[in-house]
Amino acid sequence: MGKAVGSERLGSFYTNGKVRKRREWRGVKDTFYDYTRWLHIMGILSKFIVKPRNIKAFFRYRWMGNYLAAPMMVDRHTQGLRGPQLRIAHTEFDLVMEDIAKLLDNLFRGDRKIGNDKEFSKKVVLMDENEMTAVMMGFPNLKGLSRETPSVYVSVLLNQYAVCHYLDVAQEFGLSGDVCPMPAAEVGVSIEDDFPVLGACAIQCNTTCDGSLMGNGVISKRLELEDGVPCFQLAAPLRHREEDVQEYAAQEIRNAIQFIEEHTGETWDWDYYFECAKRVNESTRHRMEWLEMNKTDYPQVFGSNLALYTETNYMAICGKVPEFVDADRKISAIAERAYRKKTMVVKEYRHRAIIWGVQSHFYFDFLIWLQNCWGILPLTDMLSMVSTKMLSEDDREQAIYDMAWLTENMIMRNRTHGGYKVLLDELWEFCEEFRADTVILWEHISCKALDGMHGQFEEKARERGIHLIWVDHDLFDPRIISRQEIRDQVNRYMRTVFREEPIDPTLEVISDEHSW
Ligand code: SF4
Numbered sequence: 001m002g003k004a005v006g007s008e009r010l011g012s013f014y015t016n017g018k019v020r021k022r023r024e025w026r027g028v029k030d031t032f033y034d035y036t037r038w039l040h041i042m043g044i045l046s047k048f049i050v051k052p053r054n055i056k057a058f059f060r061y062r063w064m065g066n067y068l069a070a071p072m073m074v075d076r077h078t079q080g081l082r083g084p085q086l087r088i089a090h091t092e093f094d095l096v097m098e099d100i101a102k103l104l105d106n107l108f109r110g111d112r113k114i115g116n117d118k119e120f121s122k123k124v125v126l127m128d129e130n131e132m133t134a135v136m137m138g139f140p141n142l143k144g145l146s147r148e149t150p151s152v153y154v155s156v157l158l159n160q161y162a163v164c165h166y167l168d169v170a171q172e173f174g175l176s177g178d179v180c181p182m183p184a185a186e187v188g189v190s191i192e193d194d195f196p197v198l199g200a201c202a203i204q205c206n207t208t209c210d211g212s213l214m215g216n217g218v219i220s221k222r223l224e225l226e227d228g229v230p231c232f233q234l235a236a237p238l239r240h241r242e243e244d245v246q247e248y249a250a251q252e253i254r255n256a257i258q259f260i261e262e263h264t265g266e267t268w269d270w271d272y273y274f275e276c277a278k279r280v281n282e283s284t285r286h287r288m289e290w291l292e293m294n295k296t297d298y299p300q301v302f303g304s305n306l307a308l309y310t311e312t313n314y315m316a317i318c319g320k321v322p323e324f325v326d327a328d329r330k331i332s333a334i335a336e337r338a339y340r341k342k343t344m345v346v347k348e349y350r351h352r353a354i355i356w357g358v359q360s361h362f363y364f365d366f367l368i369w370l371q372n373c374w375g376i377l378p379l380t381d382m383l384s385m386v387s388t389k390m391l392s393e394d395d396r397e398q399a400i401y402d403m404a405w406l407t408e409n410m411i412m413r414n415r416t417h418g419g420y421k422v423l424l425d426e427l428w429e430f431c432e433e434f435r436a437d438t439v440i441l442w443e444h445i446s447c448k449a450l451d452g453m454h455g456q457f458e459e460k461a462r463e464r465g466i467h468l469i470w471v472d473h474d475l476f477d478p479r480i481i482s483r484q485e486i487r488d489q490v491n492r493y494m495r496t497v498f499r500e501e502p503i504d505p506t507l508e509v510i511s512d513e514h515s516w
Contacts, residue, residue, distance in 0.1 A: 003027020005082050006347035010372055011506025018515050019072065030082050037090040041071050041097055048101045053115045057108045061194055062165065063151045066158040069516040070097065073158050076365040077304045080372045084338035085345050088301060088331050092309040095327050099312065104150050106143055110198030125260055126202035126229065129153050129186065130212060132410045133318045134403040135203060135234070135256045138273035139266055147195045149316065152185045159516045160363035160478045166192065167477060180446040181476035183215030190219045197227045201263035203256055205234040207410050209417070209449050232259040238417045240408035249404035270396060276319030277391040277399065283313055286328040288388060290335060294379045295434050298342050300335035303367040303378040307360070310384045311411055318406065348503050350375035354430050356382045357442030357450055358412055363478050364486065370440070373507035374494050379434045383411040416449035424453055424460065431466055438467040444475050469493045483512055
């Protein structure tokens with residue numbers, strides 16, 4: 001019990017209930033720092049809740065109750081961290097929390113059922129959850145707000161059971177049970193009338209797959225016919241690496257921008273766009289630096305610290321919030337110092353792994369568990385291997401293609417669509433670059449795009465002598481595959497194939513079935 005990494009038996013804190021027995025002791029300096037960040041989160045929550053309209057929202061929307069678990073979520077994703085990694089994690093979580101609080105506040109301000117600020121609502125463009133918000137990079141006076149992000153996507157990060165009710169609602173309405181829980185939950189929220197209603201118009205995108213197209217169909221019907229919010233369907237091409245689809249993709253961007261201009265009365269501002277593009281480029285440069293570090297023996301920004309932040313920074317932010325670039329700089333500075341000192345994140349590094357599959361942190365702190373329990377380093381994950389391309393900072397025609405590129409390469413679809421090269425072949429290239437001996441194939445059982453290649457993943461891994469650990473999960477639905485059932489799949493492989501004992505045996509089986 002102390003300041004050294006690995007000095008706490010992390011599994012011994014778990015009870016059978018919602019919260020753990022006690023907070024982690026990380027030595028005086030780190031415990032005090034962690035406590036100040038806990039206070040900061042409580043500050044964000046208090047500031048949010050003192051507004052009467054936000055209290056009203058707590059009673060109006062079932063999913064708002066999940067936000068009471070926000071401090072617990074941060075604790076989950078900082079387990080075992082010390083020194084630089086703890087600071088990197090909190091730098092990211094502070095910012096993500098503040099951004100979500102702002103998003104909720106804006107949604108309820110314009111929401112016809114809560115704040116009903118009509119003038120504000122006219123300046124809002126609703127964006128899909130899983131959409132790169134690139135088409136908003138030239139509208140400084142508009143707010144691109146996602147309703148799905150706080151109700152579904154963040155809710156499951158906070159509480160593993162957060163969207164089970166909405167999945168049931170969607171199925172009671174006739175949706176088949178094998179649809180991906182991501183679009184299914186969004187549909188359930190819409191059917192139950194649990195989305196805030198606001199906005200001058202909405203941009204939906206065929207971001208991921210047939211599941212998301214189905215979801216958009218149901219949601220847009222309600223938006224257009226009941227709420228009077230016109231929707232634009234941004235249909236990005238699926239084979240996004242092919243040259244001959246790029247002109248079509250660019251035209252979709254032009255059409256989306258024109259649609260927003262028509263419905264809001266605003267005009268596209270190129271100066272603002274290029275300002276945002278410069279920030280996206282800077283974020284990309286930082287992320288590439290972190291990935292380069294992760295290829296060495298002393299990775300510094302990886303696992304939970306890479307995945308959650310990258311998704312937010314690219315999808316929701318897309319250069320529009322300068323504070324994210326400030327955070328990128330701070331993270332790079334901390335990571336470089338730690339790298340020079342050869343800082344270890346856990347006491348023993350046993351395996352270098354690539355995590356392949358869609359979001360592994362939904363309802364689960366899987367990445368941090370891998371490193372703490374088994375010394376498996378999650379060096380990078382599928383969704384963090386997003387665009388590495390530099391956007392033009394002055395050419396307007398190229399900029400349209402860059403926005404199309406970002407939209408086509410949103411973090412899930414850039415791998416689940418685009419053919420075998422992006423889903424299968426590039427994985428082995430990354431294994432080589434990162435010197436990974438293991439791939440954790442985080443197989444979402446409802447994602448046909450991913451599961452279709454099951455046999456081919458096995459064939460190639462065997463050829464290359466890479467350990468392939470299949471980990472089945474159902475993304476948002478822990479009733480189908482629980483957290484412990486997920487952990488057991490890794491435990492089995494580690495014991496039977498690698499014949500290893502865990503670094504922290506208390507983490508091998510944890511009673512977190514009922515916890516948030
Ligand atoms: S996880 Fe798979 S099935 Fe679900 S939205 Fe993404 S691509 Fe579609």
